Amino acid sequence: MYADAETLRRILTGTGDTWAVVGLSTNERRPAFGVAEVLQLFGKRIVPVHPRAETVHGEPGYASLADIPFPVDVVDVFVNSELAGEVADQAVAVGAKAVWFQLGVVDEAAYERTRAAGLDMVMDRCPAIEIPRLR
Numbered sequence: 343m344y345a346d347a348e349t350l351r352r353i354l355t356g357t358g359d360t361w362a363v364v365g366l367s368t369n370e371r372r373p374a375f376g377v378a379e380v381l382q383l384f385g386k387r388i389v390p391v392h393p394r395a396e397t398v399h400g401e402p403g404y405a406s407l408a409d410i411p412f413p414v415d416v417v418d419v420f421v422n423s424e425l426a427g428e429v430a431d432q433a434v435a436v437g438a439k440a441v442w443f444q445l446g447v448v449d450e451a452a453y454e455r456t457r458a459a460g461l462d463m464v465m466d467r468c469p470a471i472e473i474p475r476l477r
Contacts, residue, residue: 358415
């Protein structure tokens with residue numbers, strides 16, 4: 343298991359409300375689209391991060407985490423496992439407080455690096471599944 347109940351609760355309720363969603367585009371068929379919508383329903387500000395920098399769910403997009411001109415609290419990662427470690431490293435570099443790897447995204451070395459840098463981290467879980475459970 344890559345997150346205990348306390349870490350899940352801390353990220354979802356106490357870490358902050360600005361979530362950079364890496365891999366979020368206007369493609370409604372992709373899981374990131376629906377998960378971002380759920381995050382918004384639960385009061386989170388989503389920040390789309392995708393090479394096309396598209397506006398999604400009314401929020402302007404950015405091509406990379408480094409391009410976001412304000413702090414982000416959580417970096418939610420919807421890229422494949424081979425690319426996820428680099429995104430986690432970028433999250434550390436921009437000062438995020440937590441990293442969340444979506445279902446099926448697993449990189450144990452990135453998990454260890456991110457935790458060693460002092461960030462909370464969840465791996466192979468979905469916040470759209472977890473956040474309603476807190477209510």
